[in-house]
Amino acid sequence: MSSIRPLRLLHQHQGIFTLVDLRHTYVESYDIISHRWYPAEAKLYGYDDKCGPDRKVLKDPSNPEKELTGHKIQGLDWEIDISREKIAHIKSFMIAADVEYLWVDCICIRQDDENEKDGEVPKMFEYYKAAQTCHILMNMAAVWDPKEMVHELKFVDHVMYHMGGSSLSSEAPNLSKGTVDRLQHWTSAPWVFPIPKNIAASAALDLGVLNCYATCVRNVISLFDNEYFTRVWTFQEMILGKNVKLWAIDGRNVSDIGELDVWLDLATDACDRAVKLLGWIDQSRKLKSVSVLVVMRAIEEDIIVLKSLQLTVQGLEGARTDIISGGPKWWHDNPKGISNIFSAISIIPRSCFKKHDLFRGLLGIFNGLFSAEEIKTCLTGDDVETMSFNFFKQLSNKTEHAWTNLAVSSQERGEYDWIPMVRKHSRTTTADCFAGVLKLGDVNKKGLAKTVADVNLKGTPRKFASIKLLQSEPGSAYQFTFKGCNCGKKVKTGTFSRERLTTNDQVQEVRTDETAQKLVHCATILGKLMDPRGNVVEYRQRLLERLLPVWRVSDPNAKPANWEDRCVSGTAWEDARGIWVHNWSFSFSLVDLEGFNCRLATETTAEVSCRLEVNCGCTFTAPFAFMFQGLSAVDGSSLGKRIANIDKKISDRITLQDGLGLVQVGDVNKTFNLVAFDGDISAYKTHAGQCRKKRLDLNKTPDFPRGRALVSEEFAHGLMDQMRNYGYVDTGGSGNLLISRNHLADPYKIIGACIDSYFEPKKEGIKSKDVKIR
Structure with a gap:
């Protein structure tokens, strides 16, 4: 057995169960169990607690014919609130598997002793590696081989x-x-x-x-x-x-x-x-x-x-494989392996009961990252921002690599500002906080990140649109509302005639087989706003293929192969060149849309919507996943070019690159600005005027914004910032980070994320150079 021994093991012999204290007993080998906890009992109970205070037999509230009993484990001399059903399942498993000694967290660690729990968390690596066999216990509605x-x-x-x-x-x-x-x-x-x-x-x-x-x-x-x-x-x-x-x-x-x-x-x-x-x-x-x-x-x-x-x-x-071959300190010199861990844990939403378990639940993998004393001070309570900062700061210092994530943040701490602030939110109990984690570069003793960046970008960032995160009303998760800036204005209908455009603001319920066509309409409108320089048909194909919408149909023929094109074939929306976006308006409630199968659609983002407002006056409100997947679908975007990048040499490591983590669920009611370094930020207004006059020359489009980025609302470039130098850090596909500094002697700071991957250089050209980021 490992030199680090568990405090206790659960012993089973002929159906009799005893909690053995290993400080007084030697055990040669043991097995270990992995399971999902059940909701705790309402009241603590002990060895034989089937009788209430008045000595009457207690009944199960959910099953009046069933008597409640104690845990019947000798040596477990403190009261517990572990689900009786869970205790019964563990016992049944030990008998069925003929397991003599078993380490099980809910019994072998005193759950009422915080000091003991803090001391046990750092030992998970040793406990699991020393066990002969790990048994996963899971509930299944139908068992199959x-x-x-x-x-x-x-x-x-x-x-x-x-x-x-x-x-x-x-x-x-x-x-x-x-x-x-x-x-x-x-x-x-x-x-x-x-x-x-x-x-x-x-x-x-x-x-x-x-x-x-x-x-x-x-x-x-x-x-x-x-x-x-x-x-x-x-x-x-x-x-x-x-x-x-x-x-x-x-x-x-x-x-x-x-x-x-x-x-x-x-x-x-x-x-x-x-x-x-x-x-x-x-x-x-x-x-x-x-x-x-x-x-x-x-x-x-x-x-x-x-x-x-x-x-x-x-x-x-x-x-x-990384952990088996690398041992307890595998993460000290394996950045690709670390990146794989964060991608693997965030590929599906993983949750926990307590917020600090988001980080404590990884300390067996990152063995030795925190001591028991550091866990008490750095990874405790409900403040996810503080715990996230402590986690990534410690990981960065011990690996000497700057670990951060792709998130637009404006707040500063005065140190390690390249680690973004995690905004507090009541629902931040999922592993989404590890989405978009990337290695920025190296870290020095002063807490500055050292990396290679492309600097000397031409132009200055000018705002042309904004995205505000909103808390959706219950039942309105799949509401799509668009109002073109020309609605309510008069447009030319003849040589001397004009007509006022109506606003379609009455909610239209869209059901079953019509859902596909309305999704294409919404994707087309978003493409006209997000990617006006690109091919809108190709844009909506990219967007819908990444969103993976799921909806109820009454006829299977309503969703054939290539439905994204087939459902609008023969209409003006087929090539969309005749769709004058500024003149349109609609309000769709897609009642049979069940959701999106992309990673941006999570439990924490399900009740968040986004309102895009362009400087011409067009507004579009849509679900979070739809809007931010729309950013990554832009032609030439640096955000999430692919779902995952698989290590070419080692085929079992992944790095997710879909843009998740760019903003956080705690950013609800916060606004992000879309800025451009090049192009005409008034192009949308020019285009809107052309739509009112109905004189659109499809071969002559305005010079729409180029070199675009997403920044926090608090960021601004004013008259006093003319000496500011801008650049970006290429993250290899996860989204390039926009950086700036005011003076030559200053370190750079991260101010946002680049939407476009190409930026025009100054006359002297873009320079790739080593930079320090505070």
Whole structure:
């Protein structure tokens, strides 16, 4: 056993449970458990607390026929509030797995002793590495064997190899009778494929292949949707554990469901079969019916989800490998590995009960980053801003690399200002605070970041638009409201006639099959405002492909392949050149839009909307994810060019680059300005005037702003700032950081994030040079 021993272990022998104090008992080996905590009991209880103060038997409020009992663990001589159900599940697991000694956090650490908890948190690395086996315990509505899914996915692969995509299985010469019978079994099994069975049949596709494939894929997706995968602490425990096995709780039953590695491989296998199945259908047909296109679209949506799961798996596997090979101090000299950790933990929203656990829950991975005493002073309470600063400052100083994240912040502390301020918010209990973490450069003893930057940008930042974050009203999360600046004004309708433009401000409820078209309308309008110099059709394609909207349809034909173009084909919105943005207005409530499957759409951003206001007077209010994904969709944007950058040499490390983290949920009611270093910031007003006169020359567009950046509302460039020098730090795809300094002797400071990746240089040209950032 490791030299650092747990204080206690839970012992089981023939169904009798005892808490053993290792300060008085030697144990050769033990196992460890990873689980999701249940809500605590309303009252503390002890060994045999089934009787109340009046000696009457207590009943379970949720089940009056069930008696409440004590924990029945000898040696556990203090009262606990751990869920009775959780205690029962742990006991059942130990008996089913025949585990003699087990370390389990909720029992082996006194939860009522803050000093003990602070002392145990830094030891998680040693505890998990010393354990013989790590067992993951999770609740599952339906228990299934992952090895069976492996065989079924191989079966799908086998059928596709031996049969054409438009063949009848009963007539395929290369299929054995057993294979044909197995396909028939899947044809008759409960239908799982997301498209109705009659439509799939009309597409002349083998129903057995589709249903077998869909059953496997739905099972794999359901696993990663399990609440276990949404917690901060379990993320760490999955990475630190050895010989990890999974156990499923189905009611009162505890079942062995295999090794974690098998489950992780399933995500890759399922994605592989989805890609192959799509190609199998596509290559077998030169002409495709609507039914075939609908089926292909359903598979394409599976591929999107499965690729996201694959990224999750790659991040986990990369972290496990880095830690196994690097040991307890792996993070001291592995910046790529550190970047992978932050990307992996933030790829899906992970939460915790207490705010300080956002950072404490990573101290097993970053073993030795904080001592027990430092945890008490630096990582305690509810002040996420202070804890975030302490965490990144400590990580930077101990690795000698400046770790920060992509966030626009105007507040200053006087030291380490390159670490952005995290604004306080009641819902900041998810790992979103680790989104956009990047290595800025090195850090010196004075707390200055040293990096390479491109300086001497031409021009000065001038405001042309703003984005304000708003708290959405309940039930209005998917409200899209646009008012062009010409609404209410008179526009020319003839040689001598004019007509006043009406404002469509009445909310229009958009349901089911019309949702796609209205999403394209909204994306087109945003493109006209965000990317007026670019191709608006290509812009909206990029935006909608990254947003991954999900909505309810009444007819599967309402969402065929390439729906982004098909739903506006034949209308003025097809090429959108005739859409004079300043003359339009609408207010859509997309009641059947269920959400967006992009990382910008999280629990903490779900109730946040954004109002874009351009200096011509156009205003557009839309959900947070829609608006900020719109920034990254700009042609030539430095923000989030891709979802993830996978290490080319080491394929199991990821670096997320989608722009998440640019602003924070605590920035609600705060305004950010869009500024431009080049181009005409009055171009929108000029364009609006052309729309009123209806004299638009599509070949002669105004000189719209270029060299754009997002800065805090507090930032300004005034008459006294003429000597200020501007530059940017290239982050490699996560979004370039805009920097400035007032005098040659001053260090630079981060003032915002660049939207465009290209900026015009001064006459002497842009210089790449070593800079210091305060």
